[in-house]
Amino acid sequence: MNLRRSPRSLTYDLAWASVRLGVAFLPAILFPSWLTWTVTVLLVLGVVFLIVAAFMYSYVAACPGCGGTVQGLSQKIDCVGHSCGHCKRFVEVERGRLVLTPPDRASDAPSFGVLLRGSPGELPAICCTCGAPSTRTQGFAVAGVSLDIPHCDNHEPSARLRKAAGRVRLEVASLRFAQALGERDGLDIVGNDPYSDAPARVPWLSALGGMALTGLGFVIVRQELPSKELLAGLAASAGAFVLMHFVVGAGFVVRRRLVRN
Numbered sequence: 001m002n003l004r005r006s007p008r009s010l011t012y013d014l015a016w017a018s019v020r021l022g023v024a025f026l027p028a029i030l031f032p033s034w035l036t037w038t039v040t041v042l043l044v045l046g047v048v049f050l051i052v053a054a055f056m057y058s059y060v061a062a063c064p065g066c067g068g069t070v071q072g073l074s075q076k077i078d079c080v081g082h083s084c085g086h087c088k089r090f091v092e093v094e095r096g097r098l099v100l101t102p103p104d105r106a107s108d109a110p111s112f113g114v115l116l117r118g119s120p121g122e123l124p125a126i127c128c129t130c131g132a133p134s135t136r137t138q139g140f141a142v143a144g145v146s147l148d149i150p151h152c153d154n155h156e157p158s159a160r161l162r163k164a165a166g167r168v169r170l171e172v173a174s175l176r177f178a179q180a181l182g183e184r185d186g187l188d189i190v191g192n193d194p195y196s197d198a199p200a201r202v203p204w205l206s207a208l209g210g211m212a213l214t215g216l217g218f219v220i221v222r223q224e225l226p227s228k229e230l231l232a233g234l235a236a237s238a239g240a241f242v243l244m245h246f247v248v249g250a251g252f253v254v255r256r257r258l259v260r261n
């Protein structure tokens, strides 16, 4: 269960980052202006973040639960909340080794996720922060799902309700709470590793939308319009954002197929 650096993971992420860099520079190269350069700089900053993450999370290790490979690990942080993609158990890094997360783990942030199907109704009477019996609840709501989240007298609820990759997920600090809810309702648990927000499908619509907006830029510069260069840059900038959405989504999907070691 020792961590090792995965050259394949790092190579893929750097290639992915280069494609994103290409998209980032599109508006500035096609229609140079202060507007497009501002957009390009913003997009490049996002890619720099990805490159840093690629190096930081380029470690893999065998899952102590099932032996399958767990991706996206780091030697610098404990990775509490990462889950094995094969057996779905939560794992964490302890002194350079990957271990199963103990069932009573209470993380200092909402790290353990449960993918909801609709509204689960009354939640298990367990403090979502520490895993002790709960004494009260606090209301949370997002995207049409509202929940009364249990907590105890000693803790504020350490929970987050959010929409990611088209599903509503509840994230809590107590593994005991997450596991109790998952088992009771047959819900999938989900980790907080860098690839957990990956969409299930390639967002082809964004590819089409991005190309259409960029094409619109070329149509605009040929018209007799005041400040047409700026307008064309605006269309190409919007196109780059939409195209970036495609590259990010497709990159996640391809990564899942390609990087398995």
Ligand SMILES: [Zn+2]
Pocket: 063, 064, 065, 066, 067, 068, 084, 085, 086, 087, 088, 089
């Ligand atoms: Zn496993």
Ligand SMILES: [Zn+2]
Pocket: 127, 128, 129, 130, 131, 132, 151, 152, 153, 154, 155
């Ligand atoms: Zn508590």
